[in-house]
Amino acid sequence: MEKRFASIWFRYLTTDRHAVRRPDLRAVPFALAAPVHGRMVITEANAVAETQGVARGMVVADAMAFLPVLEVADERPGLAARLLHVLGLWCIRYTPIVAVQPPDGLILDISGCAHLWGGERRYLKDIVGRLRSRGFHVRMAIAGTIGAAWAVARFGRETPIVRSGEEANTLMALPPAALRLEPEVTAKLHKLGLRTIDSFMHMPPSVLRRRFGEDLPRRLRQALGREEEPIVPLRPIPPYVERLPCLEPIRTAAGVEIAIQRLLESLCKRLAGEGKGLRAASLMGHRIDGKVVQVGITTSRATASIPHLIKLFALKVPQIEPALGIELFVLEASGVEDADPVQEALWSSTAGLEDPALPELIDRLKGRAGIRAIYRYLPDEHHWPERSFREASSIVELPSTGWKSDRPRPTRLLPQPESIEVTAPIPDYPPMLFRYRGTAHPIKRADGPERIEREWWMDPGEHRDYYCVEDDQGRRYWLFRAGHYDDDSSRQWFLHGFFA
Amino acid sequence: MAAASENTRETINRLKQDILRMQGFTPPDGGGARRIGLGPVEEAFPHAAFPPFGVHEFICRCWEESAATSGFMGGLLAELMGDAGVCLWISTSRILFPPSLSTFGVQPDRVVFVEVARELDVLWAAEEALKCNGLSAVVAELQDMDFAQSRRLQLAVEKSRVTGLMLRSSPRIVGATACAARWRIAPLPSLPEAGLPGVGFPRWEVELLKVRNGNPGCWQLGWAEGRFVPIGWPLRKTAPSRMKKIS
DSSP: OOOOEEEEEETTHHHHHHHHHOGGGGSSOEEEEEEETTEEEEEEEOHHHHHTTOOTTOBHHHHHHHOTTOEEEEOOTTHHHHHHHHHHHHGGGTOSEEEEETTTEEEEEOTTTGGGGTSHHHHHHHHHHHHHHTTOOEEEEEESSHHHHHHHHHHOOSOSBOOTTOHHHHHHTSOGGGGOOOHHHHHHHHHTTOOSTHHHHTSOHHHHHHHHOSHHHHHHHHHTTSSOOOOOOSSOOOSSEEEEEEEEEEOSHHHHHHHHHHHHHHHHHHHHHTTEEEEEEEEEEEETTSOEEEEEEEEEEEEOOHHHHHHHHHTTGGGOOOTTOEEEEEEEEEEEEEOOOOOOOSSOOOOSTTOTHHHHHHHHHHHSTTEEEEEEEEEOSOSSGGGSEEEOSSTTOOOSSOOOOSSOOOSEEEEEEEEEEEEOOTTTOOOSEEEETTEEEEEEEEEEEEEEOOOTTTOOOOOEEEEEEEETTSOEEEEEEESOOOSSSOOOEEEEEEOO | OHHHHHHHHHHHHHHHHHHHHHTTOOOOOSSSOOOOSOGGGGGGSGGGSOOSSSEEEEEESSHHHHHHHHHHHHHHHHHHHTTTOOEEEEESSOOBOGGGGGGGTOOGGGEEEEEESSHHHHHHHHHHHHTOTTOSEEEEEESOOOHHHHHHHHHHHHHHOOEEEEEEESOSOOOOOOOSEEEEEEEEEEEOOTTOOSOOEEEEEEEEEEETTSOOEEEEEEEETTEEEEEEEEEEEOOGGGOOOOO
């Protein structure tokens, strides 16, 4: 496809921004200033001030001397970059590939986009009209190369649209500054009387390189389309994305659901055709008021099942705030993996970890705000009870070792062992009686001790001597004593779990 | 006269079967009921078979009882899950010690634990899970459940044919629910092994407080060698005057 680029030049970017906030600044000379070496120097002046002779780089005191009505405000550092970023995001409605060209421009890759607005002229008019209505002085040009579009946007006198192949003719009449050169190079060209591009366009590149550096011939080649120029899009284009512009802004939940369904249908059809499945997706709604609302889902295994994904998004619909309405939906598959082909039910499958219904259920549960975590446990090679199991990394991970059931283990284990008072004969007999939360439990039967050593390389402390005990009413407990009996200190006893 | 009364009894039996069918209790198909090893306890249920496609409610008043209930549930789950089934265990904080499930014949790695923030989310997650027919059973630990909530769960179960086990620890109100049965499992002194000292196999007092279309009662069950061991016959049958039916 023929490459087309649009360049937008915000001539008075930051002063326009101030004027949007304070419309009275539009009619008076106004400038922004920043301190440079202890002096306030003008960094940008609006159109009125410029016609009266105020220019960038002038000291504020000098400007005030001949123009006492000049309004001056402090420049906020980084404002221009932030503004360009926001404007760039806004321009994504015209083309997916938008790049920022600091300090005051945007570049849009509009290849294959303009016909949706009925041609490049209308496309350009639409963008310029909308930006002007927001209070920005803009100039825009469309050309076959980035360099030519940049040049025409800033220096062009005639038509802002340059047809591909005619860049050379258009550039001929423009000054060398239109080639995005360093000020020193431009000054040198002027000094040598090379005031338009055509005066040096046909010079041998080696001559230009020797006199003016590598930059000039490179910029010339780029502007004439003899060298590719890379741009960094503001938002990288994910390979799987679907867009749904709406004729009328969508404001209802039902409308949002329909939009999600349409987007998913086309996305899943594409994914299924390529044998891939979705792991993560996000839905962005571009609202009328310029904000973007976004919700995301993740799945625990790659899937292209539309009903399942609709259910996941349905949980998120209440989080989408349409405000005055959403005019464009974008569904982006940020995580895509190869999917195992799903077998159509030939016979009703037995339930199991491989059952596709299980990951779908887990995805639905994860989508809910109140669900803290979903775990599966696998045995781990540790004797210490708290470490005898670990979390599985995936839903289908199989245990590498078997579960141990040779020793009695309680069905309920307290997260923190609780201290108890006991009456126990020393050295190693089980207690005769213990008191837990104010209730005395006389012990009728007991097993133990089962000594479990602490893993000293993981944490310091005493070993534990565990006893299974049963009280007079048949309630079974898991108690332990921490460490040996010493001469002086009475040893601490703890209750750690309850047996079935 | 005798023939007439015989006729009447037959009609009443048939009508009873019809009512059961309308309420979602299909008679076990083919060769007899699916036994899950509960022995005499199963006789209390309609068709003398444990209704696997229902919501069962377990009342625990203290930690010891919930530990016993977890063990009893482990035994049920082993039977319900079979060799490949998956169970979901929903709670606000996990106190169950996963390795202990292997004592009751359940592979703990086939249990998926869901930790939620609030009681209401337990019910929501349980309902979502009970609608999913890829599971064998769903266990939910919660405190209170009212009739409407239990009805929702029961309706979900009737469609998906998953067993729901609700573990209600120290409930504030034990009101009417739409569950198939209400149980209470209390620990009893363990089964001693002949001639051996120490703690033996676990033994419980299994009480069916309410059974839909069945007969409540109280039994003693033990757990030894990987199966339920019934001990004696019903300790006491609840007197007919106290018999409560949920229907």
